[in-house]
Amino acid sequence: MKLSQILIVAIGARACQREHIFRNHNRHIKRQNYNTTFPPVLDQNEQILVDSFDSSSISTWSYYYTHGRHVAGENKTMAQWTAGRWAEYGFTSRLEEYYVYLNYPVHHSLQLNYANGSTYTPILQEDVLAVDDTTNYPNRVPAFHGYSFSGNASAEYVYVGRGQQVDFNRLQALGVELEGKIALAKYGGPFRGLKVKNAQEHGMIGAVIFTDPGDDGNVTEAKGVAAYPNGPARNPTSIQRGSVQFLSIYPGDPTTPGYPSKKDSPRAEKSNIVPSIPSLPISWIEAQPLLQALDSYGTVGQAVNRTGWVGAIPNVTYSTGPAPGTTLSLSNILEDKITWIWDVIGIINGTNEDEVVIVGNHRDAWMVGGAADPNSGSAVLVELAKAFGNLLKTGWKPKRTIVLASWDAEEYGLVGSTEWVEEYIPWLKGTAVSYLNIDVGVSGTIPDFSASPDLHSVTTSIAKKIVWPYRGTTNRTLYDVWEEEGGEIGVLGSGSDYTSFLHRGIGAIDLGTTRGANDPIYHSHSNYDSYHWMANFGDPGFLTHKAIGQYLTLFLYHLANDASLPLEPANYGPELHTYFEELDETIASSNGTLDLTELSDAIVTFEDSAQQFNTLRGRALSSNDSDLLTTANHKARDFSRGFASQGGLPGREFFQNLIFAPGLDTGYAPTTFPGITESVTAGNFILAEKYVGKTAKAILAAASILKT
């Protein structure tokens, strides 16, 4: 039964209130009858903040961050520089150190051995480009996988598509032998570590993961577009580095699950969180001979008939293989270290010290550059500090405490943010209002947001205050462009530093921009994510940096300064309905049945409590009663803690949020009501039933904080 049907029975008389909430529902906003005021009307403080942004100074910060190697745990100077800038603008800034497990590349090689005795040796590095200085730094970072297994493997190999469980199921159904072979997988779809995990769980002994131009749409050399550095298409030698931690099981230092990594912290066994087979990333041009050697062996790509299986590398059929006698010899040698990393924390105390808003960006990158990931966000954060510095000079003081964070070691597995949250969790549980994340602040021209539902209305209202520089026309706000691009706010999965906050019940937004279909190719985790690329292709003039920075700044300003916190707990109502209906469909297409009454009752109770909260807040505002307003603000601050349950999700204790989590087999993309949904998908209806109870209790816990 659909929740809407249950609701008619259960609440009848409140139907119009529910209708009202549905109209405020911003997840799938379609064209509203909304006319932008242009230029946006700003108050005096907003104007000071917005006017502080200067694209040429952002470009200077970007240049700094992208001209020195800063792999996790490697560049303390850059952390100190960041603290120095923030301090200059009035933030009390310090470094917070953690002592964590990381590994660094020592040696790697790959060889293709044809059955006839010939060999081919793929080149495992990107071309050096004369015009792009950092691609030629002597200390440039080798192409490797963070947290990968140190070792060798030599065997026949099988093409496994994007390497999801369903891909391996398909290979098994086709009778392809996997045991003892090496997996050749395509990037895209699930988080790369899960590709390696799935290969390992099928008895495979190594993995090679390649980039594919099929994910580049029409901006490809095959379609006549010149490649970087001569044009916007992908440079064929670009390689995607990245972590192969099992991100959907546990982020953070794999040797200290659940507690901060200090010098003397006990170290746990990490083998169920990182791979036990070696892996390497390669470019599409070097993958071509590997795929070609499988042509006419096994099942041809088209006939495999799996999503994303066939890519766009010229002259290959994406056949499964294996080709008898044709092998890969892979060597991936790394050095294990327990070493220091440095988070930078900058604080402006608010008048209400028990209300704290946190803004974070990671600083570490897989290459000397990192102009998009993550240092577009880092450059923006320095400019944001400058803007608040200008406001402080007028005598302004925020109502709430503002914390800026520059995380280290995000790339290995959200390590800096996770260890920090694990250390400060008692304080955060009592004070944190929201966490705002900017990672890849700029990689294209399309605004891109994912957020917890309580932040949806502030996400759109602030977007109306920002002038957007792109999309061909003048006089557009960020809101206009976002709405035209579909007007959706995503559900948070994982893949950046909001994860630890969200899974301790702290609402969050992850914001930035993404590539539009005709935007230049962004070479993720490659040496070509460089200042030269950004200044010539990604964001010439740093105009998008400026706009997204102004947006983040006003977002933070309102959360830190509005008398009434601009959070809308009631927006969870329609979201929970949507998740419920999706769950209902998942159950309908499964072989089992599940009674969801407890869950639907909890959602109804939540909606009722959210209405009580709205009434209370309305009364506080109309009577100008500051005690009552504090009560309302604290409810808005605290209610989402209820969604986090001790014990977490099945087999992954870290993930405590029972409303949304990264999919077990996706890593980035979210699943909603994950405890229930994933148990149903796995056919475990006993566990699903248990999680119906747990999820309902979590929703009731949130409701009880809101009710009056």
Ligand SMILES: *[C@@H]1O[C@H](CO)[C@@H](O)[C@H](O)[C@H]1NC(C)=O
């Ligand atoms: C928006 O503008 C159009 C055309 O000027 C007008 O017909 C419409 O009523 C306006 N809508 C709102 C909500 O003001």
Ligand SMILES: *[C@@H]1O[C@H](CO)[C@@H](O)[C@H](O)[C@H]1NC(C)=O
């Ligand atoms: C650290 O980063 C800075 C800024 O990019 C750079 O100047 C410096 O050379 C880097 N340090 C090392 C040891 O690479």
Ligand SMILES: *[C@@H]1O[C@H](CO)[C@@H](O)[C@H](O)[C@H]1NC(C)=O
């Ligand atoms: C071996 O096979 C490969 C792939 O078919 C081919 O390119 C190569 O020329 C062959 N070498 C010899 C010595 O036949």
Ligand SMILES: *[C@@H]1O[C@H](CO)[C@@H](O)[C@H](O)[C@H]1NC(C)=O
């Ligand atoms: C690519 O170009 C074709 C032909 O112009 C068009 O139909 C298609 O929508 C384009 N694809 C993308 C992803 O833009």
Ligand SMILES: *[C@@H]1O[C@H](CO)[C@@H](O)[C@H](O)[C@H]1NC(C)=O
């Ligand atoms: C491909 O798979 C889909 C279901 O996933 C099925 O409907 C379709 O018939 C299949 N196509 C071929 C050619 O086997």
Ligand SMILES: *[C@@H]1O[C@H](CO)[C@@H](O)[C@H](O)[C@H]1NC(C)=O
């Ligand atoms: C594909 O094969 C054709 C015919 O053998 C050849 O002319 C062409 O250069 C190949 N293209 C690539 C990109 O390998």
Ligand SMILES: *[C@@H]1O[C@H](CO)[C@@H](O)[C@H](O)[C@H]1NC(C)=O
């Ligand atoms: C791994 O392979 C590399 C390169 O072929 C070789 O130098 C090294 O000795 C091998 N290590 C082991 C432990 O076999």
Ligand SMILES: *[C@@H]1O[C@H](CO)[C@@H](O)[C@H](O)[C@H]1NC(C)=O
């Ligand atoms: C901010 O508040 C904290 C906690 O009350 C206090 O320890 C710290 O000294 C304050 N910092 C400044 C710069 O006032």
Ligand SMILES: *[C@@H]1O[C@H](CO)[C@@H](O)[C@H](O)[C@H]1NC(C)=O
């Ligand atoms: C853009 O807005 C300005 C006011 O800020 C107005 O003068 C101008 O005519 C507008 N341009 C267009 C193309 O609408």
Ligand SMILES: *[C@@H]1O[C@H](CO)[C@@H](O)[C@H](O)[C@H]1NC(C)=O
């Ligand atoms: C349902 O059961 C059938 C037969 O046992 C099986 O083939 C199918 O995969 C199952 N479907 C799901 C979604 O579990």
Ligand SMILES: *[C@@H]1O[C@H](CO)[C@@H](O)[C@H](O)[C@H]1NC(C)=O
């Ligand atoms: C509300 O109360 C505050 C003091 O608590 C006062 O400064 C403010 O002027 C009042 N506002 C209104 C609209 O009465």
Ligand SMILES: [Zn+2]
């Ligand atoms: Zn990043």
